Amino acid sequence: MIAAVERSASQIDDLDTLVRLHWPRVFRFALASLRDPDAAGSVAQDCFLRAYRSRERFRGECSTQAWLMRIAVNLIRDYARNRRLQFWKRARASAVDLEAAGQWVPDGGASPERGALAKEQLAAVWNAAAGLSERQRTVFLLRFVEDMDLLEIAAATGMKEGTVKAHLFRALQAVRERMGRSQ
Amino acid sequence: MSQHLSSGEISQWMIGERTPQQEQHVRQCSECGAEVARMEAALGLFRDSVRHWSDGQVRVPRPLTPEPRPLPVRWALVAAALLVLAAIPIYRNAQDRQRQAEIARADALLLEQVDAEVSRAIPRPMEPLVKLVSWDFSSTDGSDEKTRNEEIR
Numbered sequence: 641m642i643a644a645v646e647r648s649a650s651q652i653d654d655l656d657t658l659v660r661l662h663w664p665r666v667f668r669f670a671l672a673s674l675r676d677p678d679a680a681g682s683v684a685q686d687c688f689l690r691a692y693r694s695r696e697r698f699r700g701e702c703s704t705q706a707w708l709m710r711i712a713v714n715l716i717r718d719y720a721r722n723r724r725l726q727f728w729k730r731a732r733a734s735a736v737d738l739e740a741a742g743q744w745v746p747d748g749g750a751s752p753e754r755g756a757l758a759k760e761q762l763a764a765v766w767n768a769a770a771g772l773s774e775r776q777r778t779v780f781l782l783r784f785v786e787d788m789d790l791l792e793i794a795a796a797t798g799m800k801e802g803t804v805k806a807h808l809f810r811a812l813q814a815v816r817e818r819m820g821r822s823q
Numbered sequence: 824m825s826q827h828l829s830s831g832e833i834s835q836w837m838i839g840e841r842t843p844q845q846e847q848h849v850r851q852c853s854e855c856g857a858e859v860a861r862m863e864a865a866l867g868l869f870r871d872s873v874r875h876w877s878d879g880q881v882r883v884p885r886p887l888t889p890e891p892r893p894l895p896v897r898w899a900l901v902a903a904a905l906l907v908l909a910a911i912p913i914y915r916n917a918q919d920r921q922r923q924a925e926i927a928r929a930d931a932l933l934l935e936q937v938d939a940e941v942s943r944a945i946p947r948p949m950e951p952l953v954k955l956v957s958w959d960f961s962s963t964d965g966s967d968e969k970t971r972n973e974e975i976r
Contacts, residue, residue: 659883668877677880685884758868761861765869783838784866785873790839805838812834812862819865 655692662705663688665786666712672781673716683719687712702795709788709796713778720774761819768818772811779804780811828855837862 666687670680690711691698698707769777778797782788790808794801828836828845836845836859849855945953 663883664877664881667881668873671877671880672873680880681882681884758864761865762868762872765865766872769869781873785870787870805840808838809831809834812837813830815865816830816834816862819861 653695655688658691658704658708659688662708665705666708669709669712669781669786670716672785673777674719679719683712683715686715690715703792706788706792706795709782709786709792710798713797716778717774764819765815768815769811771818772814773807775799776807776811776814779807780815783808827852828858833858833862837866 663684667680667684670683670687671677674680674683687708691708698704702710769780772780775797779793779799782793782796783790788796790801790804793799793804797804799807828848832845833855835841836849849859940947
């Protein structure tokens with residue numbers, strides 16, 4: 641445990657290593673949250689610089705990943721609040737055409753019917769995510785894109801585990817409802 | 824457990840909240856099994872699509888160099904005020920020194936003039952008379968002088 645904390649602390653001291661190890665995940669979370677590659681890049685960069693500057697405050701109570709995600713969650717929230725454009729709000733209003741991500745389906749040699757069904761399901765999840773509240777979307781992305789467990793999400797968002805569960809439950813209900821409608 | 828899972832129970836299942844009875848039911852009930860599989864497949868597709876999109880966009884930046892933290896404005900103002908306060912006596916001191924140097928230079932000049940005056944054999948106002956006298960001396964020979972002296976006596 642002590643070794644892990646020391647390893648985490650030394651990782652944070654070395655900004656290049658920190659970026660190399662964690663950039664893809666932080667960027668991905670920012671991209672999924674903001675759906676704007678430029679904004680996601682800015683948020684990720686800001687996240688690492690903030691983490692580096694406040695590294696003295698990191699005492700190893702959680703993993704480096706959870707700590708970085710916590711910073712990213714706050715930055716994304718601030719970004720979304722400051723920038724009124726908010727892609728997700730527009731998406732909610734217009735059920736936006738999901739060209740960039742929502743239409744992607746892996747080439748698994750599936751039949752055209754299966755492929756079409758998969759696209760439909762995927763679009764339903766993207767649209768459902770667009771309709772979620774900010775907190776619901778955050779926990780939804782952390783759980784189902786970043787594969788974080790409930791305790792890690794609680795650490796990253798500053799919520800209690802029970803609150804995380806409640807947000808996830810509502811998010812999943814919204815997704816199920818949207819999927820039901822799309823059938 | 825013979826009843827199908829409700830919508831809420833399926834959502835809880837996806838969170839990881841499930842009882843052994845529900846697990847057994849999902850294993851045995853093709854309808855509930857299919858519903859759970861459909862949800863899992865949709866969420867898996869969503870995760871893969873986000874990752875695929877992100878992988879296509881991600882550019883790990885060149886080494887980030889944290890810029891030195893800018894001083895807060897308040898501290899910058901305080902520092903500027905202190906600098907001005909510290910500069911005032913230095914400026915005054917420099918002015919005083921300059922003034923004293925000018926006075927010293929004027930004094931030195933005056934002293935030189937005084938020295939020059941003191942070193943004269945005859946005061947400046949009397950210099951024309953001396954010239955006059957000198958001219959008289961130069962224009963007469965010794966006999967005239969002798970005559971004048973006798974007259975005086």
